Amino acid sequence: MLTALLLIWPVAAALLLHFVRGSAARALAFGASLVELVLALYAAFQFQTDYSLPHFELDYAWLASAGIHFHIGMDGLSLLLVLLTAFLVPLILLASFRHDYENPSVFYALVLFMQSGLIGVFVALDAFVFYFFWEVALIPIYFLAGVWGGERRVQVTLKFFIYTVVGSLLMLAGFVYLYYMTGASGAARSSDLAAFYNLQLSAQEQSWLFLLIFAAFAIKMPLFPLHSWQPDTYEQAPAPATMLLSGIMLKMGIYGTLRWLLPVVPLGVSRWVAPVMVLAVVGIIYGALIAIRQRDMKRLIAFSSLSHVGLMIAGMFSLTAVGLQGTVIQMLAHGVNVVGMFFIADIIERRTGTRQIPELGGLTRATPLLSVTFLVILLGTVALPLTNGFVGEFLLLMGVYQFNPWLGAVAGLTIVFGAVYLLRMFQRVMLGPDSSFSAVIRDLTGAELAVLVPLVVMVFWIGLFPGTFMHISEPAVNKLLVLINR
Amino acid sequence: MLSIILLSVSGLANLFLGFLRSNRLILPLVLLVLAAVLAINIFDVDNSSAALAEWARTGYLRNMLFFDQYARVFTGVIVLTALLLLPFSQHYVQDDNPNLAEFYSLMLFSLVGAIMMVSYTNILILFLGIETLSIAMYVLAGSDKSNLRSNEAALKYFLMGSFATGILLFGVALLYGATGTFDLMQMGAAIRALPTADATLAPMMYVGILLMLIGIGFKISAAPFHFWTPDVYEGAPTIFTGFMSTVVKTAGVAGFFKLLVVAFGGDTIPFWLPTLTTMLVLTLLIGNVGAVAQTSVKRMLAYSSISHAGYLLLALVALRSGMLSANAIFFYSLAYSLATVAAFGVLQLVQNQRQREDYEGLNGLARTNPLLALAMTISMLSLAGIPLTAGFFGKFQLFNAAAQEGYIGLIVFAVVMSAIGIYYYLRPIIAMYMRPAVEGAEAPVPVTGLQSVVLVVLMGLTVLLGVLPGLLDGVLNVQ
Numbered sequence: 003m004l005t006a007l008l009l010i011w012p013v014a015a016a017l018l019l020h021f022v023r024g025s026a027a028r029a030l031a032f033g034a035s036l037v038e039l040v041l042a043l044y045a046a047f048q049f050q051t052d053y054s055l056p057h058f059e060l061d062y063a064w065l066a067s068a069g070i071h072f073h074i075g076m077d078g079l080s081l082l083l084v085l086l087t088a089f090l091v092p093l094i095l096l097a098s099f100r101h102d103y104e105n106p107s108v109f110y111a112l113v114l115f116m117q118s119g120l121i122g123v124f125v126a127l128d129a130f131v132f133y134f135f136w137e138v139a140l141i142p143i144y145f146l147a148g149v150w151g152g153e154r155r156v157q158v159t160l161k162f163f164i165y166t167v168v169g170s171l172l173m174l175a176g177f178v179y180l181y182y183m184t185g186a187s188g189a190a191r192s193s194d195l196a197a198f199y200n201l202q203l204s205a206q207e208q209s210w211l212f213l214l215i216f217a218a219f220a221i222k223m224p225l226f227p228l229h230s231w232q233p234d235t236y237e238q239a240p241a242p243a244t245m246l247l248s249g250i251m252l253k254m255g256i257y258g259t260l261r262w263l264l265p266v267v268p269l270g271v272s273r274w275v276a277p278v279m280v281l282a283v284v285g286i287i288y289g290a291l292i293a294i295r296q297r298d299m300k301r302l303i304a305f306s307s308l309s310h311v312g313l314m315i316a317g318m319f320s321l322t323a324v325g326l327q328g329t330v331i332q333m334l335a336h337g338v339n340v341v342g343m344f345f346i347a348d349i350i351e352r353r354t355g356t357r358q359i360p361e362l363g364g365l366t367r368a369t370p371l372l373s374v375t376f377l378v379i380l381l382g383t384v385a386l387p388l389t390n391g392f393v394g395e396f397l398l399l400m401g402v403y404q405f406n407p408w409l410g411a412v413a414g415l416t417i418v419f420g421a422v423y424l425l426r427m428f429q430r431v432m433l434g435p436d437s438s439f440s441a442v443i444r445d446l447t448g449a450e451l452a453v454l455v456p457l458v459v460m461v462f463w464i465g466l467f468p469g470t471f472m473h474i475s476e477p478a479v480n481k482l483l484v485l486i487n488r
Numbered sequence: 489m490l491s492i493i494l495l496s497v498s499g500l501a502n503l504f505l506g507f508l509r510s511n512r513l514i515l516p517l518v519l520l521v522l523a524a525v526l527a528i529n530i531f532d533v534d535n536s537s538a539a540l541a542e543w544a545r546t547g548y549l550r551n552m553l554f555f556d557q558y559a560r561v562f563t564g565v566i567v568l569t570a571l572l573l574l575p576f577s578q579h580y581v582q583d584d585n586p587n588l589a590e591f592y593s594l595m596l597f598s599l600v601g602a603i604m605m606v607s608y609t610n611i612l613i614l615f616l617g618i619e620t621l622s623i624a625m626y627v628l629a630g631s632d633k634s635n636l637r638s639n640e641a642a643l644k645y646f647l648m649g650s651f652a653t654g655i656l657l658f659g660v661a662l663l664y665g666a667t668g669t670f671d672l673m674q675m676g677a678a679i680r681a682l683p684t685a686d687a688t689l690a691p692m693m694y695v696g697i698l699l700m701l702i703g704i705g706f707k708i709s710a711a712p713f714h715f716w717t718p719d720v721y722e723g724a725p726t727i728f729t730g731f732m733s734t735v736v737k738t739a740g741v742a743g744f745f746k747l748l749v750v751a752f753g754g755d756t757i758p759f760w761l762p763t764l765t766t767m768l769v770l771t772l773l774i775g776n777v778g779a780v781a782q783t784s785v786k787r788m789l790a791y792s793s794i795s796h797a798g799y800l801l802l803a804l805v806a807l808r809s810g811m812l813s814a815n816a817i818f819f820y821s822l823a824y825s826l827a828t829v830a831a832f833g834v835l836q837l838v839q840n841q842r843q844r845e846d847y848e849g850l851n852g853l854a855r856t857n858p859l860l861a862l863a864m865t866i867s868m869l870s871l872a873g874i875p876l877t878a879g880f881f882g883k884f885q886l887f888n889a890a891a892q893e894g895y896i897g898l899i900v901f902a903v904v905m906s907a908i909g910i911y912y913y914l915r916p917i918i919a920m921y922m923r924p925a926v927e928g929a930e931a932p933v934p935v936t937g938l939q940s941v942v943l944v945v946l947m948g949l950t951v952l953l954g955v956l957p958g959l960l961d962g963v964l965n966v967q
Binding site (some may be wrong): 155174178 | 907922
């Protein structure tokens with residue numbers, strides 16, 4: 003029931019928002035997201051020790067005649083992602099307080115609606131429920147980016163929408179096939195996750211099922227060369243939408259791969275693991291090289307994210323315990339870091355009116371707080387030891403190395419390149435010769451600190467005590483590994 | 489049965505309302521009648537299983553009509569659609585409109601035709617139903633007398649329609665010649681026996697079947713018999729276009745399904761199935777590709793209605809899955825009707841104010857009329873088959889029925905086509921939410937209270953069926 007409550011509460015709050023006008027809307031939305039955070043934390047503390055089993059399950063006959071159930075629940079892996087979502091959404095809402103969006107009640111209602119969709123994806127235990135929320139999460143983000151976005155928003159969001167919908171239709175086709183394999187007729191069939199895990203399919207079938215299902219996930223993550231929607235969309239979307247996209251929505255693809263792809267079609271995975279690995283490593287290098295050339299802060303962060311996600315994909319497809327654990331931890335770390343980075347880019351843009359790196363410089367003199375938080379989050383992204391990025395990337399690289407030392411060596415370049423373009427950005431924006439803004443720029447306000455301090459805390463928490471999170475995800479990951487290696 | 493009687497009588501009585509000085513009474517009365525018919529249809533005591541058995545035994549009405557669950561369910565969809573569509577015809581209600589009573593009477597008569605099409609047990613009644621429906625629609629398509637486009641639409645519809653009727657009737661005649669009966673059940677038995685029993689009569693029967701497929705294909709605007717559709721839909725007054733693309737389509741497909749299952753079943757299926765499959769592929773292709781190129785929302789919706797006929801044909805092709813197909817047709821036609829009524833309703837209201845029916849006409853609607861924009865958005869998402877709306881589960885059930893019969897290739901094709909569909913269904917949404925209003929059209933579109941309520945009901949039902957599709961499980965339960 004708790005899972006259902008986590009799912010319904012943001013939607014209910016979103017509906018309530020329609021009766022509120024003006025700035026009260028964002029206060030109410032923020033309050034609602036805090037309640038959701040409390041609920042998620044409560045769920046975490048209520049968890050029985052066995053993190054490998056789904057808790058707080060709900061199983062309702064959705065389309066009884068077709069054997070489709072509305073089945074949701076949380077195991078350790080789901081719990082971590084639900085916590086990430088519940089942790090980030092209030093910060094994202096708080097981060098948008100400085101902006102005066104037109105129709106605030108609709109804007110914030112869409113953000114909460116999106117939160118429901120995301121949580122639905124993370125707790126679904128039935129393929130159709132998963133698909134349902136997968137698409138539901140797309141609708142609000144499309145409107146957020148399309149209505150409140152930048153100049154080229156219409157073309158960019160249309161591309162984004164069609165790209166992702168085509169991917170998800172392919173995934174649906176794969177799910178329908180699996181569903182048909184579970185039984186002879188009607189009510190005997192099931193689209194439950196457990197039923198999918200029990201299927202015995204031939205290597206041939208699994209091979210093309212892998213392609214169908216992975217299409218959706220690869221587009222969402224995105225895997226090179228399916229990333230072309232990403233930089234444009236990140237750039238054109240309003241800041242909160244960019245944070246939602248990069249901080250949480252991207253994890254839908256990785257989570258989907260972990261739960262709905264690797265254990266479901268293990269033979270298909272082993273058939274395609276090599277090409278995926280190569281594409282992931284190409285993505286790492288490609289993203290990093292493009293990021294080095296960027297002048298726009300938002301685009302630079304977008305390509306840096308592409309590069310880091312490439313490492314996550316590579317670590318995940320190493321199919322080793324460390325690789326999968328690294329993926330889970332890095333999902334959290336990346337969520338925290340990328341939201342922080344986009345927020346700081348947004349702060350700087352709002353103060354100076356530009357995101358162009360060459361036009362900025364010497365901001366640090368007037369802004370000690372901004373500089374420190376920026377540096378911490380940046381170092382987290384660079385994966386300096388003691389920060390969150392280090393734990394995740396270290397495990398990921400170990401996984402890739404175990405898979406193939408050469409690939410591991412190339413993948414290790416993420417960190418090197420990351421240090422190059424990120425530190426260069428910091429140097430040119432915050433340090434360097436004074437620009438016209440250095441004297442006039444204001445330091446962080448209280449509300450901005452309220453966003454950045456929790457993020458900074460998480461950077462160190464995950465960096466220093468990764469055990470807090472790893473012991474939650476470990477049983478679930480081990481269970482997945484057993485299924486993958488069956 | 490009561491619904492047919494009530495609709496016919498009130499249609500006739502309604503004609504006399506034209507003598508009144510004021511027209512204001514007509515629309516509320518018509519809505520009241522429709523609501524009554526819907527209620528009777530849902531709660532009709534006549535339709536208990538005992539009464540049905542008695543009907544079947546005595547050959548009530550000489551086995552012309554039979555109000556089983558199937559007929560009742562589709563009558564419900566048809567009447568509900570009309571009930572929800574008619575409030576958008578408010579702008580016709582003016583005292584200087586001399587033909588108002590006739591419009592609504594014709595609507596009621598066409599509903600009678602539609603109900604006959606879903607409840608027939610005799611091919612003649614099917615023919616009669618199609619004609620009752622069509623003749624009323626010919627007139628309604630041309631009801632905007634001073635508009636050249638409307639006249640063109642009526643003439644085109646009439647000429648092409650009567651041609652198709654001729655073909656249909658020719659088919660009926662040949663089948664009668666081959667089987668010696670008009671009765672659906674007997675004809676079915678005769679058709680199954682004929683190829684082995686009498687080889688000389690078999691060709692006549694085959695030609696008859698093909699001619700009937702063509703005739704009905706025309707009525708539900710399946711390609712390659714769709715050419716009239718875009719022009720007629722565009723020319724006819726929007727409210728009647730909405731009527732044509734929902735009521736006519738639902739009745740046509742439901743009647744077609746019954747004909748195929750009962751009369752053309754068994755060994756004859758392999759004979760006509762390739763024809764139907766070809767029609768399906770062409771319909772989906774032409775509907776979806778055609779819709780992409782349109783600049784007028786109305787024409788886009790016309791092509792979209794062609795493409796939805798294609799999706800529905802998927803269930804007809806998979807007719808051997810029985811209940812699965814019937815249920816899919818029911819769910820889909822309901823989902824499609826709800827979404828289409830909302831789309832045409834909003835379009836009609838926008839047209840009343842802004843006098844245009846292209847995408848630019850919708851620009852900035854989200855700002856001036858958030859409710860209309862939201863209704864249109866949900867309608868478009870439902871037509872595109874995005875989850876959270878009824879359209880998704882409608883498509884799912886159609887594909888499910890087809891998958892049951894192993895038509896994987898057709899499903900993949902249909903999925904590709906619905907991916908194309910997303911592009912043109914997003915265009916109205918983009919216009920409404922992401923573009924500023926065209927100059928001179930910044931004023932809000934006037935909406936009456938009743939229309940707002942109807943829009944909220946349409947949205948509510950679409951989302952409700954999209955979240956809890958199980959609600960309709962087992963409503964249709966026969967054969």
